[in-house]
Each structure stands twice: as structure tokens, then as C-alpha cells.
Amino acid sequence: MKTFLKITLFFIVVLLASLLKGNHVHGDIKIGTTTSEKGRGHFKLKHSKAWTMPMDTVLVRDYFNYIDSLVVSYDSITTYPLSEHLLVRANPWIIDTLANTDYYRMKSRDSFVYDQKQLIVFRPTDSILIPDSLAAVQLLNRIKRTIIDLNIPEFKLRIYEDSVLLYTFPIRVGQNRKRYLKMGGRITDLRTKPGKGEIVDYRRYPVFYNPVDGKQFYLTKRDDEKTTLMPQIPWIETEINGVRNGQLIHPTTNPKSLGKASSNGCIGTREADAWVIYYHAPIGTEINIRYDLNIKDSLGREQVLQDIYNYGPKN
Incomplete structure (x- = not known):
């Protein structure tokens, strides 16, 4: 019985180690995938999810530049055409964050905002999802029907x-x-x-x-x-x-x-x-x-x- 438990525990440890190894970090992107395929000199994500984290705090004034940089960076590794709208729709919390920069919403929270462009959109602790191909296709179909x-x-x-x-x-x-x-x-x-x-x-x-x-x-x-x-x-x-x-x-x-x-x-x-x-x-x-x-x-x-x-x- 003890031998059986030891063998079982050993295989659990090996399985966990292999799973942890599959979740690797590359630059500011974290990819959890076992189905990536290599082609044309780069990796294309296929039925896999990726997350990116801002290196620095991003203010409203820099928001579009940052989003554009993400689209340019990750469009080359997705199997679908990544766009600003698709990326943000895959992360609806971004829309909520931007909407909450509304002067009157801030005022209702007892905060006077003279320059909305100085408000924070992203922090280094935030994670932005790069949708997998299945989620992207579903979102694209929804967008087309809007x-x-x-x-x-x-x-x-x-x-x-x-x-x-x-x-x-x-x-x-x-x-x-x-x-x-x-x-x-x-x-x-x-x-x-x-x-x-x-x-x-x-x-x-x-x-x-x-x-x-x-x-x-x-x-x-x-x-x-x-x-x-x-x-x-x-x-x-x-x-x-x-x-x-x-x-x-x-x-x-x-x-x-x-x-x-x-x-x-x-x-x-x-x-x-x-x-x-x-x-x-x-x-x-x-x-x-x-x-x-x-x-x-x-x-x-x-x-x-x-x-x-x-x-x-x-x-």
C-alpha cells in the first residue's frame, strides 16, 4: 500500500512539473499552450491563450500608443487578424476602466479630475488576454453582426x-x-x-x-x-x-x-x-x-x- 502511494505521488509530481514547464514566460507575454505550431519563422498560437502585462503604468494620454504596440507585436503570432477592437472586446474590463474616467463618474466618487489624460488605464500588475483562435472567431462574428x-x-x-x-x-x-x-x-x-x-x-x-x-x-x-x-x-x-x-x-x-x-x-x-x-x-x-x-x-x-x-x- 505504501509503495502504491509513493508511486502515485511520484507521478503527480511529474505531472505538475510538466504542466509548470508548459507555462513559460517570454518577454512580457505569458503563454500557456501545448498546441502552438511553428511556421514562417515565428510561433502561431492555435487554440491557446496568452497574457501580456504592461511593463509600466499606462495613462490615458498614452493608451492608444500602447494598445497599438500590442496589436503590432502580437498580430504576427496569431492565426487571425488581431485588431484594437478585437483585443479590447476580449478584455471588457478595459472598456469599464476607460468608461470610469468619465468626469461625472469620478465626481460621484468625490474625485475632481482636471486632466483626464493623466488617469491610469493599466498598471504593471494588470494582465491583458490575447484571445485564442476560437474566442477570436466568436468575437469577430459578434462584431460583424453589430x-x-x-x-x-x-x-x-x-x-x-x-x-x-x-x-x-x-x-x-x-x-x-x-x-x-x-x-x-x-x-x-x-x-x-x-x-x-x-x-x-x-x-x-x-x-x-x-x-x-x-x-x-x-x-x-x-x-x-x-x-x-x-x-x-x-x-x-x-x-x-x-x-x-x-x-x-x-x-x-x-x-x-x-x-x-x-x-x-x-x-x-x-x-x-x-x-x-x-x-x-x-x-x-x-x-x-x-x-x-x-x-x-x-x-x-x-x-x-x-x-x-x-x-x-x-x-
Whole structure:
């Protein structure tokens, strides 16, 4: 009996040693795999997971540079096309971290943030998952089935995966008037344009200009009357009915303006929501901007919305 226990214990130790040996560290990446295959002078991960850990603390100001460096580094060792959106969707906690840099979320935690770009996104203790090929294919299929749906008079933006509603966000839309905008050099119809199209570009490092007078600005007055630097949050460019008319989806620093026709034509969101929308809207994502006055609420009851643009019931 004792001999049997000794033999059993020996094989357990050998098994544990072999498993530990399979989890090796290479640079800042930890790979746990027994199914890697070598090809074209490098290792491609196949049905295996990898983790990477930041070497240093990464702030919001450096976030995109760091994410881009990860994509470049690991795209060559994955069997699928690794992208920023795929990588972050595989690590949803990153979206949560970015969303929590929202000025008003920080304020609710008794923290005043003058410069959002100085907030921390990653610490050296964080682990970022490089998804295996199976998880990547599943995520890519989900991303391809994502639709952005926006109803102007409802002041709502929704994200769907096929017919499944994932998110509903409050928005602001363009004012019901025309105004001279120096940025465009002409009198412009400020109403948000309905139609169908897709996401065509981003502005990850937005530069801020007042479209009315064309002057660049760096500061913003918040709803609490405090002044801060403008945050670094990506803006999303749309193409609607085949036209790029500068109709962007971007955060507003004044969420009191949400639920109103108060912008110069763009679609405004909360800062936190802008991060979620961005990572659910890679280039090519379908977007539908509609003007539906007759809707049903969450309980299925019919409602007639205010005709904010005086289009009439048929539009």
C-alpha cells in the first residue's frame, strides 16, 4: 500500500512539473499552450491563450500608443487578424476602466479630475488576454453582426447584435435651425440627418474647434461650473446615405444637454458611453439613423414623440 502511494505521488509530481514547464514566460507575454505550431519563422498560437502585462503604468494620454504596440507585436503570432477592437472586446474590463474616467463618474466618487489624460488605464500588475483562435472567431462574428441604431426624436442610441439589444444610451442631436458656421464657411442646417450608412473613421486624438467662430479651444466648463481640460476620448465619423457630412458621434462634457436638440449636428453622448460605443463600432459597422415618431416603450405601449424637426408624421 505504501509503495502504491509513493508511486502515485511520484507521478503527480511529474505531472505538475510538466504542466509548470508548459507555462513559460517570454518577454512580457505569458503563454500557456501545448498546441502552438511553428511556421514562417515565428510561433502561431492555435487554440491557446496568452497574457501580456504592461511593463509600466499606462495613462490615458498614452493608451492608444500602447494598445497599438500590442496589436503590432502580437498580430504576427496569431492565426487571425488581431485588431484594437478585437483585443479590447476580449478584455471588457478595459472598456469599464476607460468608461470610469468619465468626469461625472469620478465626481460621484468625490474625485475632481482636471486632466483626464493623466488617469491610469493599466498598471504593471494588470494582465491583458490575447484571445485564442476560437474566442477570436466568436468575437469577430459578434462584431460583424453589430448594428448602431439611432432614433433622432427619441434621443436614444442603441447597440444591437442581430436583433438582441445590448445597450441603450441617451444622446443629444442637432438643433432645429440654420446657422452660419465659420468652420464650414457657410450657413448650415444643424439638424442631424437621418439615413443608413456605416462607420468610416475615428479621431482618437480629437482637436477641438468651435464650429461657430472657428477658434481652437482646450478647456471646457462642466455642468457643475468647474473648468477642466478637454478629455481624450475618440470621436466616431459616419457616412450616411453615401455622404460624409461631418456628422460625428462624440462625447459631450455637458450631459445636461442630452435628451435635447442642442448640438451643431453631431450626436452627443456621455463620456463613459462614448467608450462603449467606440469599441462596438469598428470601421464598417452598420449604422441606421432614423426619425420615427411612433414608438413603443419598454412595456410595449405605443407612444408618439414630439416632432422636434417639424418633419410631419410620414418622415
